[in-house]
Amino acid sequence: MPQYIVQDSLADKVYNLIKSQILSGELKGGMVIPEEHLAQQFGVSRTPIREAIRRLAEYGLVVLKPRSHAMVYQFTEKQASDTAKVRLALELLAIELLTPAMVNKHITELSRLAADCQYNLVVGNRAELFVKDSLFHLELVKCTENEALFSMYERLDSRIQLLRISKNFSDELLGNIIHQHLLIIQSLKNNDMQACRELMTKHVNHQM
Amino acid sequence: MPQYIVQDSLADKVYNLIKSQILSGELKGGMVIPEEHLAQQFGVSRTPIREAIRRLAEYGLVVLKPRSHAMVYQFTEKQASDTAKVRLALELLAIELLTPAMVNKHITELSRLAADCQYNLVVGNRAELFVKDSLFHLELVKCTENEALFSMYERLDSRIQLLRISKNFSDELLGNIIHQHLLIIQSLKNNDMQACRELMTKHVNHQM
DNA sequence: GTTACTATTCTTGTATACTAAATATGGAAC
DNA sequence: GTTCCATATTTAGTATACAAGAATAGTAAC
Numbered sequence: 001m002p003q004y005i006v007q008d009s010l011a012d013k014v015y016n017l018i019k020s021q022i023l024s025g026e027l028k029g030g031m032v033i034p035e036e037h038l039a040q041q042f043g044v045s046r047t048p049i050r051e052a053i054r055r056l057a058e059y060g061l062v063v064l065k066p067r068s069h070a071m072v073y074q075f076t077e078k079q080a081s082d083t084a085k086v087r088l089a090l091e092l093l094a095i096e097l098l099t100p101a102m103v104n105k106h107i108t109e110l111s112r113l114a115a116d117c118q119y120n121l122v123v124g125n126r127a128e129l130f131v132k133d134s135l136f137h138l139e140l141v142k143c144t145e146n147e148a149l150f151s152m153y154e155r156l157d158s159r160i161q162l163l164r165i166s167k168n169f170s171d172e173l174l175g176n177i178i179h180q181h182l183l184i185i186q187s188l189k190n191n192d193m194q195a196c197r198e199l200m201t202k203h204v205n206h207q208m
Numbered sequence: 209m210p211q212y213i214v215q216d217s218l219a220d221k222v223y224n225l226i227k228s229q230i231l232s233g234e235l236k237g238g239m240v241i242p243e244e245h246l247a248q249q250f251g252v253s254r255t256p257i258r259e260a261i262r263r264l265a266e267y268g269l270v271v272l273k274p275r276s277h278a279m280v281y282q283f284t285e286k287q288a289s290d291t292a293k294v295r296l297a298l299e300l301l302a303i304e305l306l307t308p309a310m311v312n313k314h315i316t317e318l319s320r321l322a323a324d325c326q327y328n329l330v331v332g333n334r335a336e337l338f339v340k341d342s343l344f345h346l347e348l349v350k351c352t353e354n355e356a357l358f359s360m361y362e363r364l365d366s367r368i369q370l371l372r373i374s375k376n377f378s379d380e381l382l383g384n385i386i387h388q389h390l391l392i393i394q395s396l397k398n399n400d401m402q403a404c405r406e407l408m409t410k411h412v413n414h415q416m
Numbered sequence: 417g418t419t420a421c422t423a424t425t426c427t428t429g430t431a432t433a434c435t436a437a438a439t440a441t442g443g444a445a446c
Numbered sequence: 447g448t449t450c451c452a453t454a455t456t457t458a459g460t461a462t463a464c465a466a467g468a469a470t471a472g473t474a475a476c
Binding site for chain 2 (some may be wrong): 427429
Binding site (some may be wrong): 253255256259277 | 458459
């Protein structure tokens with residue numbers, strides 16, 4: 001009988017930890033991350049640290065300078081705008097693939113995440129707001145039950161998270177953006193996919 | 209003065225080697241790849257091998273079973289069709305972004321690759337045909353000068369290459385598919401983007 | 417012959433030690 | 447004070463050794 005519960009390796013744990021530190025803004029774009037430092041911080045040898053960093057580099061959240069250091073990925077303006085275009089294409093594909101049944105299954109969770117965004121905006125907790133914003137869009141894509149799309153979008157969204165963190169959105173703009181989630185949800189409930197596409201296009205372009 | 213020429217690490221070399229072995233069909237979907245075996249094959253220790261395999265797993269060409277073995281990624285039918293949808297969306301985005309100037313700059317290379325495809329079809333060298341087919345589409349996406357799109361598409365195309373290899377296309381269908389490259393090039397030359405989109409849609413859907 | 421258990425073997429996971437390249441330091445020349 | 451070079455130091459790259467879990471084989475019970 002196979003073992004269904006497999007313990008994460010140290011490398012897995014470190015990978016997830018660094019990833020979440022990057023996505024929460026604790027580690028900011030451009031910051032250098034020396035292997036030895038992390039090894040001591042986590043109390044493990046360099047081997048699993050190296051593995052985690054290399055994987056994160058392959059994932060696209062870390063940039064390696066050979067024989068030198070690793071640092072957190074940082075966008076140029078051009079890359080940010082390029083990424084937004086791909087993001088929009090993928091989100092529009094997601095909307096294309098959505099059926100009413102899929103929407104129904106996830107609408108509660110979507111509403112909850114949208115509400116979380118609003119709550120964190122009011123409370124002024126931007127780090128958490130961005131995390132929830134990210135989750136909202138991930139949930140929308142997850143609705144489609146298209147694994148390939150989801151994994152692609154997840155990669156892209158991770159990088160976009162770096163943008164959300166680094167951009168200094170005004171409270172007003174941020175309020176607008178977060179409010180659009182509600183409109184998107186409404187259009188989904190109405191099964192008005194044309195409206196949904198338009199809203200999403202506006203939504204993504206607002207954040208560039 | 210900084211050093212501009214940096215030697216690839218062993219891990220980099222192994223990574224590229226395994227990748228090309230997978231993309232050329234030498235290593236087929238589902239095949240198990242033990243670390244020690246590769247280490248002996250390449251005459252290096254397990255350390256760089258591990259790094260390469262882990263990176264390939266993150267890239268999506270290898271699947272890891274924890275504490276057990278690594279194997280080459282293999283599509284299920286559902287995943288294949290899911291992937292094709294994402295692929296089409298990205299290729300259509302590429303066409304959307306193309307300007308006549310971009311097309312002009314790459315049209316010679318595109319034509320060469322399309323010709324290479326036809327040549328390898330005639331000669332009956334399918335492995336090489338698939339490599340060239342892949343390069344044709346990569347070149348088209350590269351035209352757009354959108355890094356984010358290119359790197360996403362590259363990842364996706366790597367997996368699609370596994371499909372091209374595993375599917376047993378008839379000579380006739382393959383001839384059709386390859387011929388469509390010429391039509392796509394012609395539509396680009398004519399700057400008839402509507403036709404290009406339609407051709408690409410047909411082209412991608414033919415291969416599902 | 418089949419099943420279940422145990423022992424062995426094999427492979428991965430991790431730590432450590434060593435090598436080598438890049439960066440930092442410090443002093444000499446101007 | 448600045449520039450350049452030599453040296454020292456730090457950090458990444460690789461090999462190796464060992465630990466631990468998974469696969470396998472072999473044996474006993476039914």
